[in-house]
Amino acid sequence: MSVFNASFFRQQCYINGHWVDASDQQVADVVDPASAEIIAQVPMLPAKDLEGCIVSAEQAGQQWKQQSATQRSQLLKKWHQLILENQAGLAELMTREQGKPLSEAIGEIAYAASYIEWFAEEAVRMHGDTLTGPGQHKRGLVIRQPVGLCAAITPWNFPAAMLTRKIAPALAAGCSIIVKPALETPLSALALAALADEAGIPAGVLNVVTGDGPALGKVLTQNERVRKLSFTGSTQTGSLLMAASARHVQKISLELGGNAPFIVFADADLERAVQGAIDSKFRNAGQTCVCANRIYVHESLYDAFLQRFQQATQQLIVGNGLLPESQIGPLINQQAVHKVNQQIEDALAKGARLVCGGPASASDGLWFTPTILADATSAMRCAHEETFGPMAPVFKFTDEHEVISQANATPFGLAAYFYTQNIDRMWRVAEQLEVGMVGVNTGIISSASAPFGGIKSSGTGREGSRFGLDEYTELKYICLELEA
Numbered sequence: 001m002s003v004f005n006a007s008f009f010r011q012q013c014y015i016n017g018h019w020v021d022a023s024d025q026q027v028a029d030v031v032d033p034a035s036a037e038i039i040a041q042v043p044m045l046p047a048k049d050l051e052g053c054i055v056s057a058e059q060a061g062q063q064w065k066q067q068s069a070t071q072r073s074q075l076l077k078k079w080h081q082l083i084l085e086n087q088a089g090l091a092e093l094m095t096r097e098q099g100k101p102l103s104e105a106i107g108e109i110a111y112a113a114s115y116i117e118w119f120a121e122e123a124v125r126m127h128g129d130t131l132t133g134p135g136q137h138k139r140g141l142v143i144r145q146p147v148g149l150c151a152a153i154t155p156w157n158f159p160a161a162m163l164t165r166k167i168a169p170a171l172a173a174g175c176s177i178i179v180k181p182a183l184e185t186p187l188s189a190l191a192l193a194a195l196a197d198e199a200g201i202p203a204g205v206l207n208v209v210t211g212d213g214p215a216l217g218k219v220l221t222q223n224e225r226v227r228k229l230s231f232t233g234s235t236q237t238g239s240l241l242m243a244a245s246a247r248h249v250q251k252i253s254l255e256l257g258g259n260a261p262f263i264v265f266a267d268a269d270l271e272r273a274v275q276g277a278i279d280s281k282f283r284n285a286g287q288t289c290v291c292a293n294r295i296y297v298h299e300s301l302y303d304a305f306l307q308r309f310q311q312a313t314q315q316l317i318v319g320n321g322l323l324p325e326s327q328i329g330p331l332i333n334q335q336a337v338h339k340v341n342q343q344i345e346d347a348l349a350k351g352a353r354l355v356c357g358g359p360a361s362a363s364d365g366l367w368f369t370p371t372i373l374a375d376a377t378s379a380m381r382c383a384h385e386e387t388f389g390p391m392a393p394v395f396k397f398t399d400e401h402e403v404i405s406q407a408n409a410t411p412f413g414l415a416a417y418f419y420t421q422n423i424d425r426m427w428r429v430a431e432q433l434e435v436g437m438v439g440v441n442t443g444i445i446s447s448a449s450a451p452f453g454g455i456k457s458s459g460t461g462r463e464g465s466r467f468g469l470d471e472y473t474e475l476k477y478i479c480l481e482l483e484a
């Protein structure tokens, strides 16, 4: 059966439990980046339709928060189960709209579902605290309450997981939520909503609206009923949203761009470091905010690392994600190709050495051969900008102090990776890296149990883990005075 006949395949917005078109009938095409085929059309919801959605979602949230934590948990568990039952179809749909290889899409569906399971379990542990009384007759209590109506704006690179790690904690905490997925990849989001509906999550608690980011973002930040905004995407858009959300002082979480250093020290296990670099750099064709962006290798291992890294990179198979052998799918659009090309051309002009791959030509379309540049320096754009594509610049370094200072010389602070077998260095370097997440001897760090997020221009707030629920709750202090 074609995935386009599946019960979860939807081309309408999901608002207050109903599947709706835009009131002015405007639509946008959804294009398969591998074939350039139009595979669906979704509504371009006008602002006034979103205003109506906000009213109904807020009302639904009033009921939802009255349900017991156990009831909310059970509904989340049912949704989790339905997603896993439909894993293959959801993954195929994701590959069609996003381009990533089917094996990665299957992995992302499991990863997305794991956040729902995690927060279904956290829902029943939303504990407060008791305080030592400030006076002889005073007692203090702290309770956690849902923040209220939430909005989530999500990107195209992880069309399912970036939604569930916002929706699941919101619902677990007792909040309702409106999600606006990226226009490139709305189908996975609508499919998740269809399964939430089937799971019995009440009407209005979860809403998915499609449309123009800036126009809908304006409504979501300027309507005072929306009490929380969670965004994943570029630092540029995140900082605009942060400024806009100041108007009504919305609670905000931002998961923004990265520029992850990946450091191979002289005492690293070379084979593990090469595998970690492949895993971290080329996941989702390099279109991940935690991808290794700058690879620093100690001079004593530099040539050996480059040789092994080149061999492994040249074995990666670029192709349509639906083919089982494909490991690198197309990039999302022409702007993405252009950005990687510009970084390569800039680096080559400034003295980098092309080890393999190279800039894409016009006839390559969205296909990009995995590329390695050796002898990268801090004068190059790739040292300062997020690449978001399958290009790895390799820098040579001589001492630990120097490489840490280079690693930290960026406004970003999301993830960093390093390889060493020295326990003292593990602690020393992990503590000195100015980031929210560190991988030691691993290139893959993500998990529902981990607090995902960054510092500096990479954002604020954490998703996943027990801390992820805090973003959707407020503390309330209750002071009791006993009769003397």
Ligand SMILES: NC(=O)C1=CN([C@@H]2O[C@H](COP(=O)(O)OP(=O)(O)OC[C@H]3O[C@@H](n4cnc5c(N)ncnc54)[C@H](OP(=O)(O)O)[C@@H]3O)[C@@H](O)[C@H]2O)C=CC1
Binding pocket: 153, 154, 155, 156, 157, 180, 181, 182, 183, 184, 211, 212, 213, 214, 215, 216, 217, 218, 232, 233, 234, 235, 237, 238, 240, 241, 255, 256, 257, 258, 288, 289, 336, 339, 386, 387, 388
């Ligand atoms: N941290 C991460 O995971 C990601 C980082 N990026 C980085 O950003 C670069 C550009 O990618 P791009 O897709 O343009 O990223 P954006 O940050 O512009 O888009 C991400 C989401 O934000 C929405 N959006 C865009 N502008 C606004 C706005 N003014 N108000 C509210 N919502 C808005 C988009 O909606 P719409 O689809 O309608 O435009 C989409 O849903 C990439 O090359 C990469 O470096 C990109 C994606 C994810």
Ligand SMILES: O=C(O)CCCC(=O)O
Binding pocket: 157, 158, 161, 232, 255, 287, 288, 289, 290, 446, 452
């Ligand atoms: O923001 C991103 O780029 C997606 C993060 C993927 C992950 O959770 O590892």
